[in-house]
Amino acid sequence: MGCVYGAISYLPSTHYTTSAMMLAGERYTATAASTQNLLFQLASLIMPIIVGRAIDLTGSYSFVWYIFLGCSVIAAVFCLFVKNDRQP
Numbered sequence: 001m002g003c004v005y006g007a008i009s010y011l012p013s014t015h016y017t018t019s020a021m022m023l024a025g026e027r028y029t030a031t032a033a034s035t036q037n038l039l040f041q042l043a044s045l046i047m048p049i050i051v052g053r054a055i056d057l058t059g060s061y062s063f064v065w066y067i068f069l070g071c072s073v074i075a076a077v078f079c080l081f082v083k084n085d086r087q088p
Contacts, residue, residue, distance in 0.1 A: 039078070043071070
């Protein structure tokens with residue numbers, strides 16, 4: 001199971017990067033890819049700290065799902081700021 005998870009765990013990042021580059025257009029392709037990578041790498045550093053503190057403070061893992069929901073909302077807000085060169 002670990003081999004399967006390891007093989008597919010980075011697939012969403014690749015799809016998000018490709019989508020971000022397509023939405024950004026040719027002029028901002030590199031900026032979109034590097035910004036997306038920055039956010040993913042930053043999340044990998046910050047999320048364990050936040051999740052660990054939440055578990056320590058509440059004594060329960062259930063609050064972590066609300067943190068994941070908040071992160072999803074923040075990601076959706078970031079997606080709203082993506083501009084496309086082809087759109088008026």
